[in-house]
Amino acid sequence: MNAEIVSVGTEILLGEITDTSAPYIARRLANLGIDVYFQDTVGDNYKRLESVINLAESRSNLVVLSGGLGPTEDDITKLVLAKHLGLALDTDEHALQKINDFYKSYPMKEPTTADMQAKYIHGATVLPNDNGFAVGMFLETKQCDYLVLPGPPVEMQHMFTKYALPILAKMASGNPVIASKVMRFFGIGETELEDQLKPLISNQSNPTLATYAKHNEVTLRITASGSKKADVDNLIDGMVQKVNAIVGKYFYGFGDDNSLAKVAVSLLKDKKLSITAAESLTAGMFQSRLGDVSGVSEVFSGGFVTYSAKVKENVLHIPTEVINDHGVVSRETAVWMAQNSKKILNTDVAVSFTGVAGPDQLEGHPAGNFWVGIALPDGDVKAKEFNFGKDRNEIRDYATKCGLKMIYDNLK
Incomplete structure (x- = not known):
């Protein structure tokens, strides 16, 4: 079986948004053993979209259309495909009720074309949209099969994985699971x-x-x-x-929706351990990542951003001679930052970050050179050096993830 992916949307052609749907779909089709020979991008235009459909169905067993299912007049994918196939559009009553219920409770007038999102081509299998309103569909014809998906990634990916994937898997392998x-x-x-x-x-x-x-x-x-x-x-x-x-x-x-922050916070909760952090080059990014995780207040009550050497000395009580002798970008400073922040806030764990975010050097160290320290419940304090030669915010992001991975590695 071979497939062709058609991304519909003038905004993609104009470069206003990046098409992330086609690569996502292609990778998952490949996992099923379905070869993708062609990918097309077409704007919201009746004639051009139909010409692409004509070409795709002449050379592919499966045509996947993504985008153009919304409530505006330029969302034409269903209309064009239905007209091309000479089939009527039916209404999925469950989807229509969901749309009507939303606008009843929302202080905004319902668009006159909103019900178009509940339409599907006669004879197709409806694919529910759990994260939006526009239903997708799978339609088998003598010429080829059609899979129609919404454009927004959060809607398309969920619909593809939950509803389309089992259908395609059974077609490709004959296995129902x-x-x-x-x-x-x-x-x-x-x-x-x-x-x-x-x-x-x-x-x-x-x-x-x-x-x-x-x-x-x-x-x-x-x-x-x-x-x-x-x-x-x-x-x-x-x-x-x-x-x-x-x-x-x-x-x-x-998990697709998992992250190092979620795993670290979950581990701390499971072990009933509290955490703090002392950040220099990451400037609060690590604590912000912790704050992104629901329920983090059970294990995190606060921390420190100590950017300058003077603040490290005054707030974290790092001896002046440690910084003078070893510099702020050093194992010794990372260790003192971790152990003292843990002591000051009386937590079980503390993580520290010190280094060079760039673009300029610091104390002779290049951008991307940094240390991450971790103070553990048993009193042990470790520090690890990293080198990551990218731009400033990439370095800070990577350093934050290094700290989260160190929590995982030391507490799992």
Whole structure:
């Protein structure tokens, strides 16, 4: 089976937004063994969209259309496809009720075309939109099959994974059950991860493996199919064990929506440990990441941003001679920052950050050179040096994640 992905939206053609949907869909189709030979981008224009559909169905078994399902007049995907196929549009009553209920409680007049989001082509399988209003659909025809998805990534990805994926998996493999598990890694790049997992990736069949580069981290999606859920789960769990046997030191958790901050906070909660932080180059970013996690107040009550040497001395009581003898960018300063912030706020754990965010050097150290310290419940204090040669905010983000990974590594 081969597929073609059509991204619909003038804003994509104009470069106003980046098309993240096509790569997402292509990777997941590849996991199913469905080859994507063509990708197209077309604006919100009747004639041009129909010409792209004509071409796509002439050379592909599956045509995936993403975008153009909203409530405005330029959202024309369903209309064009229905007219092209000579089929009527029906209304999904559940979706229509959801739209009506929303506007009844929302202080805004309902657009006259809002109900278009509840329309689907006659004979199609409706794909519910749990994160929005515009329903998707899957339609089989003699010419080819059509998968129609919304454009917004948060809506499209959820709909694809929950509703479209099982349909496509059954078509591609004949198996009614498909499942995926996402492993998350930090401290290793995508290329290196692929290289280390090459023996598994080269021989993959079921499960399949696919790596994805994220913001300063990497994920690995393991997808398996079978006739029974228990069998599929066993296939995935077996592959997880094989992966961790090779690159387990970089692994920190599972899930598309997971993060190092969530994992660290969850670990602190489970162990009933409190935390503080003393930040220099990250300037509060680490504490902000903790604050992004719901319920963090159970383990985090506050911390320090000590940017200058003088504030480190006055607030954290770091001896002047430590900074004079070793500099602010040093193991010694990172250790003192961690142990003293822990002592001042009487917490179980403390993390410290000191280094060079750049672009200029500091004390002879280049941008991207930094230390992360961690003071642990048993009184042990560690510090680790890192070098990450990117721009200022990338360095700060990476340093923050290094601190979170150190929490995971030392408390798991």
